[in-house]
Amino acid sequence: MLRYSFSRLMGAIPTLFILIALAFFMIRVAPGGPFDSERSLPAEIEANLRAAYNLDLPLYEQFFRYIGGLMRGDFGPSFQYKDYTVTELIGTGFPVSLRLGGSAMLLALLIGISAGTLAALRQNSRTDYSVMAVSMTGISIPNFVMAPLMILLFAVYLGWLPAGGWGGGAWNHMILPVIALALPQIAYISRLTRGSMIEVLRSNFVRTARAQGLPERTVILRYALKPALLPVVSYLGPATAAVITGSVVIEQIFGVPGLGRYFVQGALNRDYTLVMGVVVFYGVLIIVFNFLVDILYAWLDPKVKY
Amino acid sequence: MAREMPGHAVPSVEPGATPVKGRSLWVDAWNVLRRNRAAMASVCIILTMSVLVIVGPWLSPYDYAQTDWDNISIAPEWESRHVFGTDALGRDLFVRTLHGGRISLMIGIVATLVSLLIGISYGATAGYLGGRIDHLMMRIVDILYAMPFMFFVILLMVFFGRNIILIFVAIGAINWLDMARIVRGQTLSLKSKEFVEAAEAQGVSTFNIIRRHIVPNLLGVVVVYVTLTIPQVILVESFLSFLGLGVQEPMTSWGALVNEGAQEMETAPWMLVFPAVFLAMTLFCFNFVGDGLRDALDPKDR
Numbered sequence: 082m083l084r085y086s087f088s089r090l091m092g093a094i095p096t097l098f099i100l101i102a103l104a105f106f107m108i109r110v111a112p113g114g115p116f117d118s119e120r121s122l123p124a125e126i127e128a129n130l131r132a133a134y135n136l137d138l139p140l141y142e143q144f145f146r147y148i149g150g151l152m153r154g155d156f157g158p159s160f161q162y163k164d165y166t167v168t169e170l171i172g173t174g175f176p177v178s179l180r181l182g183g184s185a186m187l188l189a190l191l192i193g194i195s196a197g198t199l200a201a202l203r204q205n206s207r208t209d210y211s212v213m214a215v216s217m218t219g220i221s222i223p224n225f226v227m228a229p230l231m232i233l234l235f236a237v238y239l240g241w242l243p244a245g246g247w248g249g250g251a252w253n254h255m256i257l258p259v260i261a262l263a264l265p266q267i268a269y270i271s272r273l274t275r276g277s278m279i280e281v282l283r284s285n286f287v288r289t290a291r292a293q294g295l296p297e298r299t300v301i302l303r304y305a306l307k308p309a310l311l312p313v314v315s316y317l318g319p320a321t322a323a324v325i326t327g328s329v330v331i332e333q334i335f336g337v338p339g340l341g342r343y344f345v346q347g348a349l350n351r352d353y354t355l356v357m358g359v360v361v362f363y364g365v366l367i368i369v370f371n372f373l374v375d376i377l378y379a380w381l382d383p384k385v386k387y
Numbered sequence: 388m389a390r391e392m393p394g395h396a397v398p399s400v401e402p403g404a405t406p407v408k409g410r411s412l413w414v415d416a417w418n419v420l421r422r423n424r425a426a427m428a429s430v431c432i433i434l435t436m437s438v439l440v441i442v443g444p445w446l447s448p449y450d451y452a453q454t455d456w457d458n459i460s461i462a463p464e465w466e467s468r469h470v471f472g473t474d475a476l477g478r479d480l481f482v483r484t485l486h487g488g489r490i491s492l493m494i495g496i497v498a499t500l501v502s503l504l505i506g507i508s509y510g511a512t513a514g515y516l517g518g519r520i521d522h523l524m525m526r527i528v529d530i531l532y533a534m535p536f537m538f539f540v541i542l543l544m545v546f547f548g549r550n551i552i553l554i555f556v557a558i559g560a561i562n563w564l565d566m567a568r569i570v571r572g573q574t575l576s577l578k579s580k581e582f583v584e585a586a587e588a589q590g591v592s593t594f595n596i597i598r599r600h601i602v603p604n605l606l607g608v609v610v611v612y613v614t615l616t617i618p619q620v621i622l623v624e625s626f627l628s629f630l631g632l633g634v635q636e637p638m639t640s641w642g643a644l645v646n647e648g649a650q651e652m653e654t655a656p657w658m659l660v661f662p663a664v665f666l667a668m669t670l671f672c673f674n675f676v677g678d679g680l681r682d683a684l685d686p687k688d689r
Contacts, residue, residue: 322535
């Protein structure tokens, strides 16, 4: 197990390096700089500014300085928010995004797994068809379409919930964004669970368990659920990536002061360090999460040899 | 596949009738698909939508960038021929929705072709060559797979300007990874299948083996995958346009229209509802067709 984890970790490190390099060089190659503005600065001042941000050094040296900084948890200063470092900005935005994304993920797992199991147990019944229809809708309607429609219905017409803002994370502010973010994942997870549960319910060990006269509840919860959830476990990685990507647009729509909003603002303002910081931060998060999921999967699945 | 082997030929219902004609994979698949009502309805809707998107704008007296000063931000009405209403700049929403559809569908198809091209050549090369090269090529795919690509596409759009060619390439370039994996896996497993071996033993030429056995079997998977990639690509494009990073004014796409609509929804809900319905319906139909095709072309199911 330890050796397996170690080899997986060794695989993750070049990925991390390439991620950072790709982000770094792409931004540096791009035309336009952070000091392009309507009034052009005098040449000397611009040179001084560039020197202050180390932009006058050769590219490879900037790159190694950046990596060195990352090792110490230093993402550099923000070009736009002059008084903040990128680390500070991530520090203020990420807890909000984590709360939003984490709740969405939990909700998606909870509802997705129960709905999928239910549909599998009553295969080809009306319950099954309605779960699948709702799930198809969740997959087909993107969350940036669903979110405004939900605001229109629940905030504008019915007036039950606030249309946007974060309210310091108050529950009524969280409901709509969390649901909008979770819906596509609920759809995917319920489809996955249904498919694998149907397969597991046909397998020999479930038949044996039933033949022993165990109550259906025990058969499902004790025997069938764990192997049926393996595909869901391996979907956790892509799901996290999807939730993070989705949170960019959901935070934008609902005016949630999270990391995704910083990212879009930073991208539009050409805030090099901030944008790169967010990409690297989220990239590392996804890679680390995938690594943990791989280990969890190997631990759960008796068929994986390590 | 199995159907083409004489021993597996389906017996004819009436004995003594004309000799049993072997049914090809595609005829079989078509028969399965035809019975799938949701998929068939979806095909019809997609076809109708494509025709509407192409000829629809000509049916309206208005142009997609033209301002009707007498009818700014009006609800749908028949008298002024603004059947979907107009936006805050007095532009006809019916024409704009269809124009947006042209862009969205075009990006969906072209970017899918880009990813198809890269994915098939990459995957087939890796699968065919095998060994160390295969290992290296797939390792690269693994690494790229772990990247948060949406973020990179956003960066690309921001830093290199928002032109439409770049959207095609960027979206196509992120979607080829799945295709490469699928094609490689298929090629690898097909190479060692019994029916390929049987064909080899019978002295069928390599070209004919590839033409009769490898390509048709790859095609099934590829066709299914293409129908599932198109909605994904449309989704990515809409996502970018929604954030204001996709196609530029006065051109539009469904994502851009949904974005405009979302900003005006309290006063002009029709601006949100029409493009949203068109976008969702298209994605819905493509997903249904993809699912249907998967059922029809999956050899495991027979």
